[in-house]
Amino acid sequence: MKNKSLFLGSLLLAMIASEVAEAKSSALENTSVTRFQQEEIQVEGQVFDTDGSPMLGVSVVVKGTHRGVITDEEGRFTLKADANAVLVFRFLGYQTQEIALNGRSSIRVQMKASTQELGEVTVTSTGIKRQIKDFAGTVNVISASQIKELAIPAVGDAVRFMPGVNYIDEDGRGLRPGIGLRGIEPNRNSNTLVVIDGKIPIGQSYSDMGGYYMMPVGAIESVEVIKGASPALYGSGSIGGVVNIITKKGAARPYTGINLQYGNHNALNIGVETVGNTNEGAMNYYAGFHRRQGDGFRKSRSRYNVNDLTANVTAKVGDKNEWRFFLNGFTEYSETPGGLSQAQWEQDPEQSVNPHDFFEARRFSTAISYKRSFDETNSLTTSVYGSYLKRDWWLDNRNATASKRKFIAALRDIPTVGLFSDYERTNTLFDKENKLLAGIRLHTDVTHEVSVAGDEMGKKAGKTTANSANTVAVVEGYVFDEFHITDKLNINPGVRYTFVNYDKEDYYKNSWDNRNEDAFVYSLGLFYKFSEQYRAYATYSKGYKMPQIRSAFETNGDLDAETSDNYEIGLRTRPTQWLEVELAAYILDFNHKIFRESGLLNNGGKALHRGIEVSGAIYPVEGLKLYGSGAIQKATIEYGMNKGNRVPYAPRYTATAGAKYQCGVGEGTLTTNVYGNFVSSQFSDLANTFEGSANGNVGLIPKFFLLNATASYSYKQWNFNLNALNLLNRKYFTTRHNAWGGIMPAATISVLGGVGYQF
Incomplete structure (x- = not known):
């Protein structure tokens, strides 16, 4: 093979x-x-x-x-x-x-104002786009205007609006959101590929996609979730779909703006940005600085501060050359209050039992892209990217035996460099319209990991207990074609080949290991346009996720490759100007699946995910929009003693519904939103244990409903906004985790008021 x-x-x-x-x-x-x-x-x-x-x-x-x-x-x-x-x-x-x-x-x-916020989606790693309405696959988008109107504080709060998404906020502060698509485990995005502008992976490494960084919403133009043919288009880790964060590019009206938000728990969000273009659009630019800080909702050890600087420059040189430059710098310091036992949760969900733990991170990333248009039908785009992540986590191991209680650290340094090159050709084939995409990717990253154990709590010192370097080198190539058989029917075949060399050096144990992996995945999409109001699509794809072979407290040894056969059908319809609906049904048939139990990842076996997703909006009167999205899914284990049980962290039902009203007030515009999020109960282990264990690591994760409301008023260069999340102040949690100490409480009521001004 x-x-x-x-x-x-x-x-x-x-x-x-x-x-x-x-x-x-x-x-x-x-x-x-x-x-x-x-x-x-x-x-x-x-x-x-x-x-x-x-x-x-x-x-x-x-x-x-x-x-x-x-x-x-x-x-x-x-x-x-x-x-x-x-x-x-x-x-x-x-x-x-x-x-x-x-x-x-x-x-x-x-120009005419549109009820649909965005019409395109990014389908390749160098930014090549396709019209959403004509794309053979499910696509969900949250636009910049929606983010602004909702005064959304973090990316995780945006993806709640998309069907089939299970969002886990690791510690209730939006610092490290976990996104699961179509029943796939969401913890820290470890099974969902998240990229910036289609190219820069947010995950710490190619094999371990767990993320310790997320773009601030102030620097984001839109958030795209692309499903269907994503394995052939994006590669490893995209079985359920891809989350693509599109940053601001500066092609709009020039301005310099400042935004301030303040709320309970001393939450403070600051944003300063400048955007514009020169030489009639030949060059456009964006630069923004954003800071988030606060005390957190826990009663102690919950303070945090995050700084993010993002810059984008696009320059056109003549008619055929375009350059893009991206730069990002990020720092985080946060106290980590940890998890709670079952008794501690029931006594006081806002307490903290970790008086010493803290987390520090610094991340720098950049990308340079060059696009050459040979003529009106042929172009080649090449992007070189790189990043460096330094992540230090110091925590009390909470060992009950005094002699074994240590202040331990997991220290990681991860440099990354890579290259994408995409060729696009639009021509005729057999006298029919044809769009060809072909590309290659080269990528390498090195995870330097050191573990330290100290005797003095709160001090960054101790004895080294582990020291290793894990190197991944990746070579990929793909071809994706859109062939129009008729004006109404097109097919989308795609293939992708991946070769990976994995090298592991354990300096502490004086051992070395090397292995190769390869995968050949493919997809086929069919798209049919009945009319401008009705469109249907169907896709098949072979999915793949690279093995995870590092030694860490998050895994029980090495993890094998994850493979699947994926099927999807969908319908997009806009029968009238006041109604739009998208409906999709899917099956993810896993031949080998990785499961998480009590926070630890384990090799698994066969599993079957199937579901129905729906999203839509109604515009009954001018200024009013009623919107909703939801999913009914069933993800079950198909092997061994747990056959028939539900897959951990795969709720049967998720739903979001709301109402938006926009009207003129005085010389300005008032936009209000009221919406609710519902997630049904989930299990945290393969055995589907219902009762919570004493230590909080295992048990049911109860269903929850969150009511939210926002208001935004724009007057000339001013904007005033008010955001209230979890208005009913529900006490709930979304995860149980052994390494973090049990139940991880989610955020209580959060209220933020803000003002923005554009010069």
Whole structure:
């Protein structure tokens, strides 16, 4: 099997190289042919909003090409296009418009406000996009305007709005959210691939995706969850789907803004950002600094502070070259109050029993991307990225035997570097529209891990008890094609080959180990457009997650590769202007699955996840939006003594429903939201133990319902907002964890009031 996979992988990489070479040749031929077939004219135009005011920063692109400009302060633009070309106009919060020139050299465009926030989704690691409505797979998006209107304090609070998502806030402060998709275990994103701008992985390493960092919402343009064909598009760890965090790029109206929020438990959020463009959109930029701090909801040992600096610059050099630069720096210091026994939880969920524990982290990441458009149908995008994470966690081992009680530390340093290169070709195949994507990825990271045990609580000193370096080197290649059989039907085949070399050096035990892994995954999607109002899709994909082979207190030894066969069907419909619905059904058939019990990961066996997801919105009257999303799922163990039991951390039901109302008040706009989140009960172990154990490590995780409300008022350059989460002050928890000391309480009522101003 391995020889077969190596052969297929070599063949795949050869195909990619062949396609790029052919493209360069084809590009030269096509250029000479089209030069004589089409007449180019210079087009001038002006773009206005619904009130007739000029719009700055509107994207104007010649359809089917990479040629485009951005409107200036007067809403004007100039570009060259074929006399019969179609221009596409896009701007966040407005309907995308396509206007045929029909020989005209001057046009006037009025944009219309859109009820749908975003129309595109990122489908590759270098940022290539596709229209959501025409994508063969389930896609859910939370936009920047929604984040602003809801005054959402953390990314985890945003993903609650998406169907089939189980969100775990590790300690109730939004510092390390855990996201599980379609019944997959959510703890610290260890089984869900989370990336920034489609390329930079947030997880600490390729094999261990557990995250110790999350982008602040102030720097985020949108959050995308992509399912269906994600294994072929994104690779390891994307069986349930991919969470893609899109950062702000600065293509909108230039401004400098400051935002302040203050709430109970001395929570303080500060954001300062500047965004804009120069040379009529040839270069745009974003830079933002965000700080979160507070005392936390626990009565002691719950203080935290987080600092984040993010910068993005995009520069176009001529018509064919585009550069992008990304930089991020992050620091965190937080006290970690730990878990509670069953008795402690029942006595006082807000208490802390860890008087000494704390966590420190520093993370720096960067990416440089270059896009070359050979002609209007061929482009190559290459991104080089790197990051460095230093993560130190000091904690009391709480051993009941005095002589064995130690102040221990898990110290990690993880440098990462990688490269993506994506080739995109839009052409005709057998006289039918065809879009080809082909790419490669190179990646390596080194996890330096040191364990220390000290006798003095609260002191960063002690004796080394473990010292190792785990190195991962990855080579991947993929091909994904969108072939239009008819104007209504297209197919989307995809293949991906992954080869991984894993090297483990244990300096403490003076041992060394090396092994190779490879995988060949594939997908096939079908998309059919009945009409502009009704679209359907179906996908099959082979899923894969790389083995986790490091030594740590979170695993019981080495973990094998996780594999699955995934099936999905879906329907998107917008029968009227006041109703939109998306419905999806799925099956994840795991041949080998990793399970978590009491916080420890273990090798498992066969498991079956199946479910139905729905999301939609109703617009009954002007300004009012009723929205909701939910999932019914059943994830069961299909082997051994626990056959038929539910998979841990896979609730049967999840739902979110709410109402948004927006209206004019004075010279400003008032937006209010009331919504609720429901998650049904979950089990924390394979045996489906119902009664809670005395130490809190095992037992049922009860169902919970959270009521939330927000209000936002925008007046000229000012914005005032109020956010209240868990209004009913429910006492609940979302996880039991052996290493953290049992039950991890979730946040009590949180109220934040804020003000923002744009210069």
